[in-house]
Amino acid sequence: MNYFKTKHSQQLRFTLLFLFLALATNVFSQARKVINFDSGWQFIKGEVPGAEKPLFDDAQWRKLDVPHDWSIEGSYDRANPSARGGGYLPTGIGWYRKTFKIDKADAKKIYSIEFDGVMANSDVWINGKHLGKRPYGYISFTYDLTPYLNFDKTNVIAVRADNSIQPASRYYTGAGIYRHVRLVSVNPxxxxxxxxxxxxxxxxxxxxxxxxxxxxxxxxxxxxxxxxxxxxxxxxxxxxxxxxxxxxxxxxxxxxxxxxxxxxxxxxxxxxxxxxxxxxxxxxxxxxxxxxxxxxGIKKSEFIAESGFWLNGKNLKLKGVCLHHDGGAVGAAVPVGVWKERFKKLKEVGVNAIRTAHNPVAPEFLDLCDQMGFVVMDETFDTWNSAKHNGEKGYNLYFTDWWEQDTKDVILRDRNHPSIVIYSIGNEIHDDLSYPEGYKKYKMQEDVVKKYDDTRPVTMALFRPANSKVYLSGFAEQMDVVGQNYRENELVAAHEAHPNWKVLGTENTHVISQWLALRDKPYMAGQFLWTGYDYLGEADWPETTNNQGLFDRAGNWKQQALQRDSWWSPEPVVHIVRKSENAGAGNWVGDWTPNDFDTYDNAKIQVYSNCDEVELFLNEKSLGTVKKPADDSPREWNVTFEEGTIKAIGKNNGKIAAQEEFTSAGKPSKIIITKSNPTLANNWDDVSFITATIVDDKGIPCANADNLIKFTITNSGKIIGVDNGNIISHESYQSPERSAYSGKAIAIIRATQDTGKIEIKANAEGLAEGSISIEIVPEKKN
The missing domain is CATH 2.60.40.10 (Immunoglobulins)
Incomplete structure (x- = not known):
């Protein structure tokens, strides 16, 4: 064998292989490029004439990254024009500008910019050329930049967002470029x-x-x-x-x-x-x-008139919640990590379905539903032409001109998500729904939906159908699925009069009768509770938040969540609640520490459980056993209060299946901190919830403590919002401090570096400090 010839051949093969791989890599790099366009924007609040021009001087503007909601950064004020619907937070005009360069080697590419949502009435310019306007702040849209780009020179994109026309919504909208942005290049x-x-x-x-x-x-x-x-x-x-x-x-x-x-x-x-x-x-x-x-995803979903909803050949009750698009303390610019934490808690309660109330959500919201196993009702609009109270200057001003484009874009964007099983094209619409004339407006939207996706049914959330006569006029019988808000007895009666109708509760309260309508009627496909989480807006001053959620803004369990857990959870559960004031007055709370030990002697107790029997103990003394009621109602005791420990034990077939206990707390002594995520990556969407709980010297939570908690964090992390869930608190979400509510406050944090640790501390006057650390880990690549 000729060694030198063989070696030369091997080198040649390696060289050719290297050139081939280099060429392949180069070819691949010439395909689609998707560039994260979130960082490096300049921002200013207010109208700025000429800000769309390329040579405009924005050097004094604020530097920030998007997604960004400037409304949540503001102060609550009863005089703010957003008023009741928008939660009394500020509105107005905001400008964003960003400069960037494109290599001349890419001059033959087609460039577009993709916005997942801009609130609201957005106008976009590139190098001074107006690209278009989109009134609907919830819609995703794209513009072709190619004809106006400079290569090897600076390009300037400018965005004007205007939500100054108020009242624009019955609930909080946010303001600005509040969702992600991408720059995309493709070949011709x-x-x-x-x-x-x-x-x-x-x-x-x-x-x-x-x-x-x-x-x-x-x-x-x-x-x-x-x-x-x-x-x-x-x-x-x-x-x-x-x-x-x-x-x-x-x-x-x-x-x-x-x-x-x-x-x-x-x-x-x-x-x-x-x-x-x-x-x-x-x-x-x-x-x-x-x-x-x-x-x-590979799946088969269908609604059947006599038996409700089916998924992959299995009959399934949709145990759903409605969710607005805000994330509490972070406003409308919601990191995926916030939704992930919320979805985890909804799963714990037994929730398996989500209605996007009442507008398109961010794409990553639907991605998470796909990944975590929630089925989705994808909803387009809260209003058509007719206005609604506290939102008189909302989408109703634009519906005629924009409904078709907006509906098309929602369906095209969302239709590949396996989580979506039904579309809704309206919520409690106040337009005339008479048949046949009123039905035409529904039908024209349904036709657009089915033009782009004919695989899923279409519904709408009917409002007082007995009053609007849609059950009698012929309107409802044309619908794929008849959806109704509240008044379950009307929907039950409608189906029993028309057994061929497919029916679904599109919005429901937390009362037991509405649960029983779902539990006991095989044809009732499901229900969507109003709501999964408390949401900003739709509240009367001094309240700023609608509080009908299973969980409050900060993620704390509420009484209705505890009860719902006993109805919907597949696992054995036991939850104790008591009336906060003496002799059955006040709110339901989950603790054994009254505000005033001296005047609290008659405690009204309820226990929510799906166990066969529950026995209640006070300081180890049995107060009796109650079997599970046939109608799933709570088990009740009237108890003479004693300081100490109250405990409920649930049994199935005579064996302990679940239990819960509360002990009376002493004086506040210290702060303990917990974290929802033990690690964080330096990514806008990755967050951890830091919960500061005030406890006594034995570690028992002090449910009545309201101390001002001050959070501090090292430079490797950032506090992006603080909260306590109190619907009448007017404290800033951006401040590093928050008064405890029911003994707790939270800080939502994000990493700002690629490596290291984040140290977080919580202090309150007279209490021992709490501290915790979070490790920063490399970001996972897809």
């Missing part, structure tokens, strides 16, 4: 924006059929283009690869339609939310010119 021939639609017409445990419709936009030259599709499971394994080819004319759109069969698929379900990914690559010859990944 590329995947059309929101142009890929994935459906699963067959979804069983043994066979899944995945149908992909992929639109290709060709702004380049006529040619043959190859589409390669890889279906990847949740373990990263490629389970199927297919290819197809099509000739696409210049300046036209080509449609690839591909049906792929998957053997023994992992179905998407609420218990096992298995996700697949469709990785699609577009080639011209051997050159990769575009690529994208679209997550999806």
């Amino acid at each position: 021939t590329h995947f059309k924006h929101w142009g890929t639609f994935i459906t699963t017409p067959i979804a069983t445990a043994t066979k899944g059929v995945v149908n992909l419709k992929v639109e290709i936009e060709n702004k380049g030259i006529v040619g043959d283009y190859k589409l390669q599709i890889e279906i990847i499971d949740n373990k990263g394994k490629v389970v199927k690869t297919v290819e197809s080819q099509k000739n696409i004319s210049a300046n036209s759109t080509g449609l690839f339609s591909q049906e792929i069969e998957i053997t023994n698929p992992k179905l998407w379900d609420i218990g096992e939310p298995n996700l697949y990914t469709a990785t699609t690559k577009l080639y011209s010859g051997k050159t990769l010119i575009d690529n994208q990944t679209v997550p999806f």
Whole structure:
């Protein structure tokens, strides 16, 4: 063997391999680029003439990153024009500007900017050229920047957001670029924006059929283009690869339609939310010119008139909540970590469904529903043409001109989410709904929905249908699913008069009769409680927050959540509550520490439990056992108060299944701190909830403590909001301090560095300090 010749051949092969890999990498880099465009904006509040011009001097403006809600940064004021609906927080005009450069080597690319939401009435300019206006602050939209870009020179994008026309909403909206922004570059021939639609017409445990419709936009030259599709499971394994080819004319759109069969698929379900990914690559010859990944789930969902909702062949009650888009202390600019923490608690209560009340949510909200196993009612509008009280100058001003575009964009953006099982096109609409004339406005929206997604039913949340006569006029019988807010007895009667109607409670209160309407009526597909979490706005001064949630703004369990847990949780539960004031007065609270030990002697007790029997003890003395009522009502005791410990033990088949106890607290002594996340990455969406609880010297929570808690944090982290859940508190969410409410306060924190530790401390006058640390870890890459 010739050693030198062999060595030379090996070197040549390595060289060729290196060149091939370099070329492949270079080719791939010439495909789609998605650039996070959140950082490095300049901001100012108020009207600024000429701020759209490229040479405008914004050096004195505030530097910040988006998402950003400047309204939540402001002070509560009863005189603010947002008033009751907007929660008395400030409104007005805000300007954002950002400069950036693009390499001349990319001059043949097509560039667009994608906004997930700007509140509200947004205008966007690039280098002084007006790109467009979008009134609806909840809508995602994109603009083509290409004709106006400078290459190897500075570009300036300017955004004006205006929510000064008030009252604009019945609930808090926020203000500014409050969702994520991306800069996207593609080749002239590329995947059309929101142009890929994935459906699963067959979804069983043994066979899944995945149908992909992929639109290709060709702004380049006529040619043959190859589409390669890889279906990847949740373990990263490629389970199927297919290819197809099509000739696409210049300046036209080509449609690839591909049906792929998957053997023994992992179905998407609420218990096992298995996700697949469709990785699609577009080639011209051997050159990769575009690529994208679209997550999806293989599932079958349907509503059946006589038996309600079905998912993958299993009958399932939708135990849902309505959620507004705000995240409490962070306002409308909500990190995914906030939703993740909220969703975890909703899961604990037994919630399996979410209604997006009453507008499109951020895309990552739906991503999280996909990942955590919630089914979703995706809702478009709170108003059509007719105004609503406390929101007279809202979307009703724009509905006629914008409903079709906004509806189309919602459906195109959201339709690949497996969590979505139904669309709603209106909430408590006040327009004339008479039939047939009033129905036309409903039908025109339904037609747009089904034009872009005909795989899911459409409903709306009917308001007092007995008054509007929609059950008698012929309106309701045209609906895919009849949705009604409250008055469950009307919906029950309507179905029993029309057994072919599919029915769903679209908004419900927490009372037991409404739960029983769901529990006992097989045809009732589900209900959505008003609400999952307390939300900003829709409250009368001095209140700033609507408090009908299962949880308060800070994530504290409320009485109705404890009771709902006993109805909806699959696990054995026991929860003790007492009336806060003597002899059955006051609110229901979960502790054994009255405000005044001297005047509190008659304690009215309720225990919420799904156990067969519950026995109550006071200082180890039994106060009797009560069996589970047939109507799921709480078990009650009237107790002569004694300081000490109250305990409830729940039993199934004679064995202890669950228990809870409370002990009377002494004087406040110290602060203890807990964290929702032990680690954080330096990512805008990654947060941890720091809870400071005031306790006595034995560690028992002092539920009546209201000390001012001051949080401090090292430079490796940042406090992005503080709260306590008190609906009449007017304290700033941006301050590092908050008065304790029911003995607690929270701080929501984020990492600001890539490595190290975050140290957080909580202090209050006269109390021992609490402290905790969080490790910063590398950000996970997809």
